[in-house]
Amino acid sequence: MEIPNSPVNSPCHSRKIPLWLVLLDNIPTLLLFVLGFIIIYQVSFSWAIAFGTYAVFSVVWFWAKICPYCHHYDTFACPCGYGKISSMFFRRKENKSFRKVFRRNLGIQFPNWFVPLAVAVYLIITAYSEPILYLTISFVVIGFIVIPVISKLVGCRNCEIKEDCPWMTGIKTERE
Numbered sequence: 343m344e345i346p347n348s349p350v351n352s353p354c355h356s357r358k359i360p361l362w363l364v365l366l367d368n369i370p371t372l373l374l375f376v377l378g379f380i381i382i383y384q385v386s387f388s389w390a391i392a393f394g395t396y397a398v399f400s401v402v403w404f405w406a407k408i409c410p411y412c413h414h415y416d417t418f419a420c421p422c423g424y425g426k427i428s429s430m431f432f433r434r435k436e437n438k439s440f441r442k443v444f445r446r447n448l449g450i451q452f453p454n455w456f457v458p459l460a461v462a463v464y465l466i467i468t469a470y471s472e473p474i475l476y477l478t479i480s481f482v483v484i485g486f487i488v489i490p491v492i493s494k495l496v497g498c499r500n501c502e503i504k505e506d507c508p509w510m511t512g513i514k515t516e517r518e
């Protein structure tokens with residue numbers, strides 16, 4: 343059923359993001375999780391499993407807590423495909439603003455970046471080896487350069503709702 347004046351009825355939401363862009367958005371993130379798992383595995387297999395489980399949980403959390411409030415929910419206009427996946431498991435929600443929900447829940451993703459980084463620094467200090475160094479460099483390049491650059495310059499660059507998105511407009515300057 344169409345909702346009058348709803349952004350979901352906007353013509354831009356009939357747009358279909360090409361598969362290459364969906365892959366470009368997801369493959370580096372998957373690679374980040376794999377590298378994070380390998381880094382933590384150098385310390386403990388159990389911790390690596392816990393990290394992998396958390397990474398999957400954080401993505402499902404994103405589908406459950408953020409995507410249902412987004413204009414791209416249940417459309418092919420979502421640059422990473424989450425909007426469609428979210429709609430298969432979670433119902434649309436409109437009782438809060440997308441900006442607030444995004445800001446409140448994005449932190450669930452931070453451990454995916456900072457826990458492996460902390461473990462990598464620990465390993466470099468306590469058990470330095472060239473493979474550890476290369477793993478760390480790969481992780482930093484993908485997590486802190488490649489993923490943000492793809493989001494800002496490709497995936498989210500032409501998004502019609504980027505003005506509503508704290509990721510594009512600056513999380514720190516967000517107001518209630």
Ligand code: SF4
Nearest residue numbers: 409412414420424425
């Ligand atoms: S644009 Fe972001 S918040 Fe919106 S549906 Fe896609 S992944 Fe979810």
